[in-house]
Amino acid sequence: MKIMAIADEEKRAFWDYFDKSRFADVDLIISCGDLKASYLDFLVSMTNKPLLYVHGNHDQDYRRKSPQGCTCIEDRVYDFHGLRILGLGGSVRYNQGIFQYTEEEMSRRIRRVNNAIALRGGIDMLVTHAPAKGYGDMEDLPHWGFACFNDLIRRWKPKYMLHGHVHxxxxxxxxxxxxxxxxxxxxxxxxxxxVGDEDHPPEGKTGSALYDLYVSMSRKRNK
Incomplete structure (x- = not known):
């Protein structure tokens, strides 16, 4: 499958000079935060592609009007045709912004979602706004990465991590x-x-018996 990941800056070629053929072979759009809700609205309506998102540290306006037709994946594992995607938005806390977290606060978010990860037999993709500590972050506090992301990666070994925040x-x-x-x-x-077929288990075949049964029953109900 082909994923279009976006973050932080609206791409002028999409926003001002939209060409639908540019998205013809895109299966999924993922926003890693700090993009206008109107931009996400525009992309999902013009492309007719599914769009998942997490919050950036500047997305406080989403509380007033969230992106329409899009799916928020904060603190959950979202299954997209077998690709298990975990969303953990926000940045390191540097003021009183609503989508900012201390290291311990982000660690607690991870602990709360660990059971959901285990139920699904793991994750294939981690989607965040902030980077992991030591990998693309910066020395100033607002652009620090989270060390707990490194712990999560070591434990669950996702094939991919997508983030934004550092321009x-x-x-x-x-x-x-x-x-x-x-x-x-x-x-x-x-x-x-x-993302190749080898990068995630086939849909409903994660090896987690309970979750695979749930997927199988969901398919039957939706037929």
Missing amino acids: LSYGGDRFHVHEVGTRIINAYECYELE
């Missing part, structure tokens, strides 16, 4: 991708990702 336009030694067993991808503005 590649900030300069310095900035990269879209870090390889640490998990491929950590900075989705700043736009990043296209091909």
Whole structure:
């Protein structure tokens, strides 16, 4: 499947010069935060593609009007045709913003969702706004990465991590991708990702008997 990951800056080629053919082979759009709700509204309505999102630290307006036609995956594991995606938005706390967290607060969020991960036999993709500590973060407090993301990656070994928050336009030694067993991808503005069938179990065949039974029963109900 092809995933279009976006974050932080609206891409002018999409926003001002929209061409639907650009999304013809895209299966899923994922927003890693700090994008206008109207931008996400526009993309999901114009492309007719599913769009998942987490919050960035500047997305407080989502409390007033969330993106329409899109799916928030905060603190949950979302199954997209067998691809198990965990969403954990927000940044390190540097003021009183609503989508900001201390290291301990983010660790508690992870602990609360661990049972859901275990039920599904793991995760294939982690979607965040902030980076993991030491992989694409910066030295100033607002752009620190979370060390607990590293612990989560070591425990569950997702194939991919998508994040935003650190703009590649900030300069310095900035990269879209870090390889640490998990491929950590900075989705700043736009990043296209091909996910192979080998990167996640077939839908309903995770090896977790209870979850696979749930998927099988859901399929029967939806026929």
